[in-house]
Amino acid sequence: MIDVQVAVIGGGPAGLSVALECWRQGLREVLVIERDNMLGGILNQCIHAGFGLHVFGEELTGPEYAQRYVNMVKETGIRALTDTMVTSIEPIGPGRLDGCSPEKADAVVDGIIVRAMNTNDGLLEIRARAVVLAMGCRERTRGMLRIPGTRPAGVYTAGTAQRLVNIEGFMPGREVVILGSGDIGLIMARRMTLEGAHVHGVYEVMPKSNGLRRNIVQCLDDFGIPLHLSMTAVKIHGRDRVTGVTVAKVDGSLNPIPGTEEHVSCDTVLLSVGLIPENELSRKAGIEMDPRTRGPVDKGGFMTSISGVFACGNVFKVYDLADNVTTDSVLCGQAVANFVMEI
């Protein structure tokens, strides 16, 4: 059993900022648990520039932004366990703690047990006064989109493709169609083009892209990649591997208009259709969820419905900008430190 004041689950910008703020506020037993082999979270695969303008006043790439936080963490006594996956969190006992205002949360507890595992230690049990959920978000998958057709290889979410190209060094394909014009899709259109792929176009079902204007300019316009608005994929073709998609125009209610179908040959389809908070752990722990944000309900000061369990960053609600994650996570860190010091 490891005893700590704060256990932070997830070592992305949210987790690192919370841990740092707890340290700055005077807590000395702070542990960050990260399932990946390095800290930094999703920013490690976001190799493009555009981070840090608010927090650092200069434009950084994702890895640079992450590295700055990793370096700051290294200067403290914050402990970090990488390659370690948290499997459950569980509040200890219903007992009430002195000094903690009960109206803040539904249940008041004596601490939280965090269960995790890695190859060195096997199963780990960590007892923490406070736990911070900072697991980030993931992408909506194709299943959630219900595009008819076969299930051939070559269909990826844009974020998976981003990981394959930027971290694993593997090109998912050469002839690419992108469905959805979210920022990650736009950024991957440019990245795949720079790496020698041919991006046929980006198809967006809405009449307007929800991607940033700067990304449309520097990721599509710069490379002559067309953006087709009010169009969607009605079918994905191919048995073993994608051979093409059928796209069609949509009407005002987003239904495909018969007769407008076009076939586009390709070997790869990237889906860029938005993010959802990663909350398996939270749900398993019985934390009350907000159906609107798909994150935990905020009971005040970033606390969830379980006393001592906090949430911040993209697990809490989807932020589009890492800088805003950091700013909010610092506030969360202050709330966590206050909570731990009160008990």
Place this chain on the structure above:
Amino acid sequence: METSFVTCVICPKGCGIKVDWELCDDGFKKVVGVFGNSCTRGLKYATAEVVHPERVLTSTVRLVNDGDDGHSCELVPIRSASPIPKESLMAAMEEISKKTIRNSSVKMGDVVIEDIAGTGVAMVACRDSAI
């Protein structure tokens, strides 16, 4: 006088900027007015975008180590230290794809390629290598 409209790509705000310019005798575009930018970075960007468009290039480079405990390989993210001319992007990618860092570790900010595609700009590492 001519007018161009550009979207600033320096920060996510993406200001729409109007640039008035004149064509000089030597073919050079001289900017005479910039409107709609919210900060001075935008002024610089919009001017460059009309006169000679530039972009920050980011990519990755292979790092290979043949250590005593075996062979390891990773991708290190890199960036151009400053924006490079837009027309040099593809040539720069060619050069990067040929580059491999061997048997050394890198730290954030280390120069990986000194002069990318003849632009005079360096490509630098964006994080420490794992090894």
